Amino acid sequence: MSEPTYVIGHRKPDTDTVCAALAYAELKRKRGEENVSTARAGDPNPETQFVLDYWDTEAPTLLEDAAGKQLVLVDHNEYSQTVSGAREAEIVEIVDHHRIGDVETSAPIPFRNEPVGSTATILVDLFDDADATIDAQTAGLLLSGLLSDTVVLRSPTTTERDRTVAERLADTAGVDIEEYGEELLAHKSKLGEKSPREMVLGDFKEFEFGSSRVGIGQVETVEPAVVLDRREAVLDAMDDVVSERGYDALLLLVTDLLKEESTALVAGDETATVEAGLDATFSDRAAFLPGVMSRKKQVVPPLETAFE
Amino acid sequence: MSEPTYVIGHRKPDTDTVCAALAYAELKRKRGEENVSTARAGDPNPETQFVLDYWDTEAPTLLEDAAGKQLVLVDHNEYSQTVSGAREAEIVEIVDHHRIGDVETSAPIPFRNEPVGSTATILVDLFDDADATIDAQTAGLLLSGLLSDTVVLRSPTTTERDRTVAERLADTAGVDIEEYGEELLAHKSKLGEKSPREMVLGDFKEFEFGSSRVGIGQVETVEPAVVLDRREAVLDAMDDVVSERGYDALLLLVTDLLKEESTALVAGDETATVEAGLDATFSDRAAFLPGVMSRKKQVVPPLETAFE
Numbered sequence: 001m002s003e004p005t006y007v008i009g010h011r012k013p014d015t016d017t018v019c020a021a022l023a024y025a026e027l028k029r030k031r032g033e034e035n036v037s038t039a040r041a042g043d044p045n046p047e048t049q050f051v052l053d054y055w056d057t058e059a060p061t062l063l064e065d066a067a068g069k070q071l072v073l074v075d076h077n078e079y080s081q082t083v084s085g086a087r088e089a090e091i092v093e094i095v096d097h098h099r100i101g102d103v104e105t106s107a108p109i110p111f112r113n114e115p116v117g118s119t120a121t122i123l124v125d126l127f128d129d130a131d132a133t134i135d136a137q138t139a140g141l142l143l144s145g146l147l148s149d150t151v152v153l154r155s156p157t158t159t160e161r162d163r164t165v166a167e168r169l170a171d172t173a174g175v176d177i178e179e180y181g182e183e184l185l186a187h188k189s190k191l192g193e194k195s196p197r198e199m200v201l202g203d204f205k206e207f208e209f210g211s212s213r214v215g216i217g218q219v220e221t222v223e224p225a226v227v228l229d230r231r232e233a234v235l236d237a238m239d240d241v242v243s244e245r246g247y248d249a250l251l252l253l254v255t256d257l258l259k260e261e262s263t264a265l266v267a268g269d270e271t272a273t274v275e276a277g278l279d280a281t282f283s284d285r286a287a288f289l290p291g292v293m294s295r296k297k298q299v300v301p302p303l304e305t306a307f308e
Numbered sequence: 309m310s311e312p313t314y315v316i317g318h319r320k321p322d323t324d325t326v327c328a329a330l331a332y333a334e335l336k337r338k339r340g341e342e343n344v345s346t347a348r349a350g351d352p353n354p355e356t357q358f359v360l361d362y363w364d365t366e367a368p369t370l371l372e373d374a375a376g377k378q379l380v381l382v383d384h385n386e387y388s389q390t391v392s393g394a395r396e397a398e399i400v401e402i403v404d405h406h407r408i409g410d411v412e413t414s415a416p417i418p419f420r421n422e423p424v425g426s427t428a429t430i431l432v433d434l435f436d437d438a439d440a441t442i443d444a445q446t447a448g449l450l451l452s453g454l455l456s457d458t459v460v461l462r463s464p465t466t467t468e469r470d471r472t473v474a475e476r477l478a479d480t481a482g483v484d485i486e487e488y489g490e491e492l493l494a495h496k497s498k499l500g501e502k503s504p505r506e507m508v509l510g511d512f513k514e515f516e517f518g519s520s521r522v523g524i525g526q527v528e529t530v531e532p533a534v535v536l537d538r539r540e541a542v543l544d545a546m547d548d549v550v551s552e553r554g555y556d557a558l559l560l561l562v563t564d565l566l567k568e569e570s571t572a573l574v575a576g577d578e579t580a581t582v583e584a585g586l587d588a589t590f591s592d593r594a595a596f597l598p599g600v601m602s603r604k605k606q607v608v609p610p611l612e613t614a615f616e
């Protein structure tokens with residue numbers, strides 16, 4: 001059998017990225033596409049591992065180097081977030097819900113990007129388009145991706161379509177959104193067990209804004225104090241990452257899921273630009289961001305504008 | 309009323325790009341989106357003017373400078389083909405059927421790209437998704453875009469979906485595909501009346517392949533001799549364009565619609581790279597390309613690979 005086409009999510013995989021890859025590979029097989037594999041660009045986090053166990057599903061295989069392979073990207077469309085070797089791979093399709101990034105192709109390919117709360121939400125449409133049924137297990141995985149990305153429908157990225165789709169998936173999967181969602185959030189991070197470096201890099205994305213390289217980590221938690229009480233150690237870890245990777249700025253969002261607000265910590269030489277972008281003032285390298293829950297929707301766009 | 313959102317196609321507009329802009333603006337109004345205008349990034353060619361007259365439709369307004377405006381791009385997704393000012397505009401949506409280009413956005417937007425024969429084909433799906441009816445006039449415009457881009461379903465870019473959609477549109481519009489298609493092709497170009505420069509730049513696209521800038525013009529005709537008999541003058545015009553615009557290579561495809569083959573003329577310093585890409589040998593700056601009908605599918609991908 002020839003080399004398969006790999007359906008794969010972003011580095012530092014989260015639940016939406018892993019579950020979207022699994023579900024889309026499943027749909028492709030139902031549509032009669034043969035030789036499709038699911039892959040991941042890193043290890044599942046504790047929340048994702050809980051989801052895989054709960055729905056009795058094996059994790060996708062780790063793809064160490066994608067060079068020369070055919071890739072279907074889910075949940076991302078920029079090279080700073082792809083598996084290594086992706087620049088030397090052939091990108092044959094993309095399904096995503098983020099900003100349009102820098103991936104270019106030589107030939108026309110299907111690219112479906114929609115401004116909804118999760119890639120899982122879009123996949124439900126693709127199942128419907130193909131008249132394919134979503135079984136309970138797949139519904140459970142898709143629901144997990146949706147609830148994880150939208151913080152159980154509380155994040156400002158949540159759309160009406162996400163809510164409708166979540167209800168339908170919960171129905172098929174046989175779980176209650178709030179109950180299951182709470183279990184999911186409880187696994188989101190065992191923060192107390194993490195090192196400061198793990199706090200910074202656990203859910204981390206790298207961006208190129210014009211000629212600036214900016215890293216943005218996020219800790220979503222019901223106990224922000226666990227991070228903020230170790231602030232000096234976390235800032236040291238951030239400084240280390242900045243000097244290792246040469247970022248112009250590094251931001252860590254410590255997001256309080258219950259109060260729906262974030263505290264941002266900053267490292268790098270571009271604090272003034274970050275302040276301009278976020279319309280916030282850092283004192284002792286921390287700024288309070290009331291109402292900010294979404295890196296993608298509330299932090300990336302203004303920072304990109306400020307850096308360009 | 310505030311500034312509208314402009315639905316706009318590529319520079320050097322062709323029939324698909326103009327009709328897609330008209331039809332998508334129409335659909336957006338049907339979906340209840342207010343304050344949507346249709347624009348064009350250049351003057352309609354004779355074929356498009358015939359289509360607009362035939363279906364009793366006004367041409368979109370010419371947009372001279374898009375800076376600061378909101379744009380919905382149809383039928384293109386790279387800056388080398390956008391209306392001027394597009395880099396300073398906000399791109400809020402894209403519907404296309406070409407390779408994925410270099411347009412990036414700060415926020416998530418709807419981007420629907422599918423490897424089918426025309427943007428019109430995708431729009432029919434979007435009408436269906438919205439449960440919106442396609443009236444006879446809109447069907448006529450969409451059919452025109454589809455038949456123009458696929459050379460009346462003969463180009464290798466034509467998919468089964470294009471054929472099915474074309475039959476349905478012809479039905480709604482009340483025309484016969486072959487008869488109407490022949491009329492369309494007859495207006496594609498009044499080649500004999502064109503200057504060599506117009507032959508080169510009439511249907512012209514500019515690409516950035518790695519660090520190289522490459523222009524590719526195409527004349528689709530049933531009488532290739534009208535161009536090839538004036539070969540020296542055409543090559544002179546090509547040389548002029550190369551020195552004015554600093555291209556690394558300029559290719560003119562003279563495509564014989566009946567024999568389904570092309571003759572390529574070349575200018576610029578990179579003939580060896582072009583030869584490698586097309587797997588063809590130029591003698592006296594001309595190469596015969598049997599079976600080549602599609603710039604997008606058969607010429608751009610191998611050239612991009614060769615230049616990178």
Ligand SMILES: [Mn+2]
Pocket residue numbers: 016017075097117118119149
């Ligand atoms: Mn996601």
Ligand SMILES: [Mn+2]
Pocket residue numbers: 324325383405425426427457
């Ligand atoms: Mn087109």
